Amino acid sequence: MNTRFSVATHILVILHCQDGKPVSSDVIAQSVNTHPALIRRILTQLSRAGLTQSQLGAGGGALLARPGSTITLRDVYDAVDEDGDLLGVHPGPNPDCPVGRNIQQTLRGEISEAVNALRIQLSQKTIAALAGDILALS
Amino acid sequence: MNTRFSVATHILVILHCQDGKPVSSDVIAQSVNTHPALIRRILTQLSRAGLTQSQLGAGGGALLARPGSTITLRDVYDAVDEDGDLLGVHPGPNPDCPVGRNIQQTLRGEISEAVNALRIQLSQKTIAALAGDILALS
DNA sequence: ATAAATGTAACAAAAATAGTAACAATAAGA
DNA sequence: TCTTATTGTTACTATTTTTGTTACATTTAT
Numbered sequence: 059m060n061t062r063f064s065v066a067t068h069i070l071v072i073l074h075c076q077d078g079k080p081v082s083s084d085v086i087a088q089s090v091n092t093h094p095a096l097i098r099r100i101l102t103q104l105s106r107a108g109l110t111q112s113q114l115g116a117g118g119g120a121l122l123a124r125p126g127s128t129i130t131l132r133d134v135y136d137a138v139d140e141d142g143d144l145l146g147v148h149p150g151p152n153p154d155c156p157v158g159r160n161i162q163q164t165l166r167g168e169i170s171e172a173v174n175a176l177r178i179q180l181s182q183k184t185i186a187a188l189a190g191d192i193l194a195l196s
Numbered sequence: 197m198n199t200r201f202s203v204a205t206h207i208l209v210i211l212h213c214q215d216g217k218p219v220s221s222d223v224i225a226q227s228v229n230t231h232p233a234l235i236r237r238i239l240t241q242l243s244r245a246g247l248t249q250s251q252l253g254a255g256g257g258a259l260l261a262r263p264g265s266t267i268t269l270r271d272v273y274d275a276v277d278e279d280g281d282l283l284g285v286h287p288g289p290n291p292d293c294p295v296g297r298n299i300q301q302t303l304r305g306e307i308s309e310a311v312n313a314l315r316i317q318l319s320q321k322t323i324a325a326l327a328g329d330i331l332a333l334s
Numbered sequence: 335a336t337a338a339a340t341g342t343a344a345c346a347a348a349a350a351t352a353g354t355a356a357c358a359a360t361a362a363g364a
Numbered sequence: 365t366c367t368t369a370t371t372g373t374t375a376c377t378a379t380t381t382t383t384g385t386t387a388c389a390t391t392t393a394t
Contacts (some may be wrong), residue, residue, distance in 0.1 A: 059382085061287075064283070064285045068295065073372085083249075084341080090286065090289055094288070095384080098340065112340060112341085114340050115338070116336090117393055119339075145202070152255050156213075157227055169323055175313045178313065179314075180306070186301075187310070189295075192294070192299055197381085199352090221370080226368060231352085233353080237373090239371090250371060251367070252370065254360090254367090255370080
């Protein structure tokens with residue numbers, strides 16, 4: 059089970075709650091319950107997508123690159139699931155069969171539209187709003 | 197990469213094109229370019245979902261349990277991705293952290309809504325229509 | 335200087351997925 | 365009735381993906 063989206067969202071919510079103050083991968087890892095290196099790996103993806111930035115050296119850590127109210131779950135999805143292969147198409151169908159010859163291309167189109175519908179739904183929720191929902195449960 | 201949805205769709209398109217005539221897992225496997233046992237495994241899921249039925253014995257095989265015009269890609273998705281864990285939630289976040297304590301529940305809700313948007317999009321396409329699209333490319 | 339971080343690479347472990355073989359049960363047809 | 369073709373299912377192996385773990389050069393605050 060791929061949980062990068064979930065962990066990435068967790069990271070961003072933490073950073074939002076500590077807005078401004080850098081948070082180390084070690085502290086984040088304790089909340090997520092995993093290892094700092096995994097957190098740093100995902101932070102690399104988030105940073106590449108322009109969602110976070112990091113400060114090197116003692117007292118350093120990660121922080122949001124822009125307000126949590128401007129980051130949606132769709133941004134998170136796009137940052138970590140770069141390939142967009144939620145639903146994969148099987149490789150190598152028989153080209154001598156009229157179905158096998160063209161099903162990949164056709165299915166890719168349908169899957170692409172479906173995943174886009176998922177992304178649009180994800181874009182309805184910001185990190186700030188999600189953080190509010192989460193903290194309201196405590 | 198999980199390709200069960202893709203293979204299941206392939207199977208149903210084949211059955212639609214041979215409507216009425218049972219097709220053996222061997223013949224289907226040749227078009228998909230995989231092994232009959234995998235086809236039979238997926239056919240078991242499709243059969244449980246009421247989309248196909250099989251005839252035992254010589255000359256047997258699988259056929260659609262209802263017209264391809266009444267089966268949508270959402271039916272296929274629901275049949276094969278029974279767990280609905282397209283986007284998994286990471287296990288075991290720290291319950292002593294306000295975020296870790298409640299993020300799973302909140303994220304599951306968001307993911308569920310997003311996957312539902314994907315399912316609604318998939319429900320717009322029937323096997324019959326997809327078969328038409330595919331054969332139009334030949 | 336020292337200590338605390340990141341970023342990244344390398345590798346091990348675990349989990350998920352697909353490939354393969356085998357066989358009892360079933361049904362059609364000679 | 366015998367033979368043959370086929371399913372449904374199990375067990376096992378191989379491959380791929382994902383996560384866990386360690387290590388270390390580099391950077392920066394104190």
